[in-house]
Structures are given as structure tokens and as C-alpha cells.
Amino acid sequence: MNNKNNKTNTIELDEKTRQFTSQCREAGLKVTPQRIAIYRELLKTDEHPSAEMLYEKVKKIFPSISLDTVNRTLLTLNEIGAAFTVVGSGDARRFDGGLHEHQHFRCVKCKRIIDFHHKPFDNIKLPAEISEKFTVLRKTVYLEGLCNLCG
Amino acid sequence: MNNKNNKTNTIELDEKTRQFTSQCREAGLKVTPQRIAIYRELLKTDEHPSAEMLYEKVKKIFPSISLDTVNRTLLTLNEIGAAFTVVGSGDARRFDGGLHEHQHFRCVKCKRIIDFHHKPFDNIKLPAEISEKFTVLRKTVYLEGLCNLCG
DNA sequence: TACTAAATAGTATTTACTCCTATTTGTCAA
DNA sequence: TTGACAAATAGGAGTAAATACTATTTAGTA
Ligand SMILES: [Mn+2]
Ligand SMILES: [Mn+2]
Ligand SMILES: [Zn+2]
Ligand SMILES: [Zn+2]
Numbered sequence: 001m002n003n004k005n006n007k008t009n010t011i012e013l014d015e016k017t018r019q020f021t022s023q024c025r026e027a028g029l030k031v032t033p034q035r036i037a038i039y040r041e042l043l044k045t046d047e048h049p050s051a052e053m054l055y056e057k058v059k060k061i062f063p064s065i066s067l068d069t070v071n072r073t074l075l076t077l078n079e080i081g082a083a084f085t086v087v088g089s090g091d092a093r094r095f096d097g098g099l100h101e102h103q104h105f106r107c108v109k110c111k112r113i114i115d116f117h118h119k120p121f122d123n124i125k126l127p128a129e130i131s132e133k134f135t136v137l138r139k140t141v142y143l144e145g146l147c148n149l150c151g
Numbered sequence: 152m153n154n155k156n157n158k159t160n161t162i163e164l165d166e167k168t169r170q171f172t173s174q175c176r177e178a179g180l181k182v183t184p185q186r187i188a189i190y191r192e193l194l195k196t197d198e199h200p201s202a203e204m205l206y207e208k209v210k211k212i213f214p215s216i217s218l219d220t221v222n223r224t225l226l227t228l229n230e231i232g233a234a235f236t237v238v239g240s241g242d243a244r245r246f247d248g249g250l251h252e253h254q255h256f257r258c259v260k261c262k263r264i265i266d267f268h269h270k271p272f273d274n275i276k277l278p279a280e281i282s283e284k285f286t287v288l289r290k291t292v293y294l295e296g297l298c299n300l301c302g
Numbered sequence: 303t304a305c306t307a308a309a310t311a312g313t314a315t316t317t318a319c320t321c322c323t324a325t326t327t328g329t330c331a332a
Numbered sequence: 333t334t335g336a337c338a339a340a341t342a343g344g345a346g347t348a349a350a351t352a353c354t355a356t357t358t359a360g361t362a
Contacts, residue, residue, distance in 0.1 A: 028339095029339085029340095030327080030328050030329070030338095030339060030340065031328075031329095032327075032328070032339090032340065032341080034340085034341070035340085039248070042246060042247075042248040043248040046249065046266060047263070047264075048245040048246065048247050048255075048264040049245065049246060050243040050244060050245055050246070050318085051243075051244065051246070051318080051319080052243070052317090052318075052319095054246070064341095064342065064343090065341080065342080066341070066342045066343060066344090067318095067319085068319085068320075068321085068341080068342080068343085068344095069340080069341055069342075071318090071319065071320080072320095072340085072341090073340095074244075074246050077246075077248075078246075081250075082248070083246055083247060083248045083250075084246070084247055084250075085244050085245065085246055085247070086244075086245040086246065086247050086255060086264055087238070087255065087289070087291050087293055088238055088240075088242070088255075088257055088293055088295075089242050089243060089244045089245040090242075090243070090244035090318095090319095091240050091241075092201045092202075092203070092240060092241075092348080092349060092350090093201060093202065093225075093236050093237075093240045093241035093349085093350085094199045094200065094201055094236065094237040094240045095193055095199065095200060095201070095202070095205070095225050095228075095229075095234055095235070095236055095237065096193075096199050096234060096235055096236070096237050097159075097190070097193040097194040097228075097233070097234045098197070099232075099234075099235075104199075104237055104238065105281065105285055105287075106237075107285075108288065112198070113198075113199040113237055114285075115197060116278075116280065116281060118277075118278045118280075118281070120276075121275075124272075124292060125271075126269075126294070127267075127269045129267065129269075130256065130267055130269070130294065133298075133299050134256055134258075134265075134294075134296050134297060134298055134299060134302065135296045135297040135302045136256075136294050136295070136296040137259065137295055137296040137297070138238070138294070138295040138296065139292065139293070139294050139295075140238050140292070140293050140294075140295075141275060141290065141291070141292055141293075142238050142290070142291050142292075142293050143277070143281065143285075143287050143289070143290050143291075144287070144288055144289040144290075144291075145285050145286045145287040145288040145289065146285060146286040146288070147284075147285055148284050148285060151285065151286045176360095179308095180308085180309095181307095181308060181309065181358080181359050181360070182359075182360095183308090183309065183310080183358075183359070185309085185310070186309085201349085202349080202350080203348090203349080215310095215311065215312090216310080216311080217310070217311045217312060217313090218349095218350090219310080219311075219312085219313095219350090219351080219352090220309080220310055220311075222349090222350065222351080223309085223310090223351095224309095241349095241350090243317080243318060243319085244318080244319085
């Protein structure tokens, strides 16, 4: 079948589901069938799905699940460290007119984007694997966390 | 006055506006007062504004400007390289259940997010300037461009 | 000065969440 | 095993951001 790179196989998946169940209990979260289903669908793919994409998949198991549940669950997974959001997605688009070489730190709380410049980050060397396969238009070191005001 | 780090000063701003004007003509774009105003407002700040934030500022000069014009203009600036969108903004939120160390390449055309792993990117050393000032929760090397299918 | 394609204003629509509330369910303690 | 209760869910409403549409205006040019 469709046996791609980083997909979790069935045995692994069951083991990870058991671990996830413990993780939920430790975090004081209820182990609901919806939560399990969303978690498992996320692990079964390497396509980095959006909430909507997972919603469509989980609907096949729970036809009456709501998109809000999928969204809330994914945020919960992120909070307990069972999954994470891919950098570069979510939030409103922000613009920059500063064309000098520099990098950005984003505060996850107040959403400020703060410039900094660290020369070693200017010219990152890519592995041949990447530069041969893709047309890389942009390479960035991106930092995220709490700023001096929110820290 | 409020003379922050990377803000463009008035003399610089006028010079850059002249350059921008040429850049527009070279690209076959009309030099409209709205376009100039949006460009100048973007250069005057280091807060990495959203379209909405710039809209509020430009409205003081052109009270009847539409948000759509601001949005379109910013995308145009991005296309001709007069400005750019900050990484980590725009598009729907995407999730990842793969907790192993790895990095992402995003195709700007088909929006696919592709995993890769380059060990040197795993533990980026931050300058003291940053780690002292901020609580860094996440540091990533992020790549953007055209994938093998869209290239 | 007059023509034309490009750009804009204003509005409508779409997308991606986020919030709200009544109902259901997992957990725990009796 | 059952009952109480806080947590979670379904379904719908609300909101924010971006995009699409169309009539009107305007910059570039000839
Ligand atoms: Mn910047
Ligand atoms: Mn990944
Ligand atoms: Zn902050
Ligand atoms: Zn692609």
C-alpha cells in the first residue's frame, strides 16, 4: 500500500495511542473517543494537515463530530506536547519593508515581531538533498517564545 | 522624537521612495499615490504591521482607501521585492504529530509542507543577546520555495 | 487632450477560526 | 454499580482575515 516515509505504522500507532492515553490522564484530560481518533488520524499522515483536513477524515469515524472539537483538540495536543503547529501557519499576515539581512523573533503571547541580527544565521548552508530537489526561495532561522514584556 | 532602531528616517525615506518609484516603472506598474503612501507607511515602522494596521494609518492620508487596495498593494510589493511577508504568518494553521527532530520545507505554490532532516539544523546556537532577553520556546530553520512538483 | 489598460473603492463572499450553550460523557467516589 | 459532576462535545452563531467582483477613476501614452 501507500507506505510513505514518516508515516506511523499500525503497530507503532497502537503503542503511541497507549502512550497518548497515559499522557492525557497525567494531564488530567479525559480520554474521549473523539480525542483518540483525532490523534490517530494526525499520526497516520505526513501531510501536515489543517483542522479542516483532519475533520474530513475523522468524520468517517464520527459522522457527527464538529469542526470546533477538532480545532480544540488540536490545540490541546499542542499544549500537552503530543503534537505541534507547523511554523509559518496561522495568524494574520505581517509585512516587512526592511530589506537588510535580519531575523525575527515572534512573541507567542503579544504577537510582536522583533528584529534581530545574528550574522551566522545569514547564509545557512543547505544539504544537497534539498537544493537539488527544490527551488529554495527563502531560508530563515525563526524564533518563537515570550518577549521581554511578556516573559 | 520616537527614534527607534530600524525605522527609516525622513531623508532615507524620500530616497527610498524615489527608488521605489523607479522600481514600479521598471516592473510596468503605475505609480499611484495610494501605492506610494502604503509603501512609505510600511517603511516608517519596525512593528511588522498587518494589512489592517497599515490600512488604519493610510486612511489618515486617503480616508476613502479600501482595505482591499492595501492588501493587493502589499502583495504587489512582495512580488517586486520591495517588501516581504514575515515568515510564520498567513495561511491556515497546519499540524504535525511527528515529534522527532526535523525541519520543514513549504511550497509557496501548492502549500505542501515537506519534512526533511539536516542534523546541523537541530541545535542552533543562539546569541546571548537573544537568550538573555527572551524566553525562546522554539527555534527552527524554515525553508520556502517551489517543490519538485511545482518547480 | 483623449484613449486605454491598470488600479481603486465599495461591497459581497469565502475561509478559518473562535465563542456560546444545551446536552452528553468520562471519571471518581460512595 | 451507581450517581454526581466537571469536562468535553455538537451544533450553531459570531468574528477576523483575505479574496473576489464590478463600476468608476486614473496614470501613462501618444
Ligand atoms: Mn523585520
Ligand atoms: Mn513535519
Ligand atoms: Zn510579548
Ligand atoms: Zn508545490
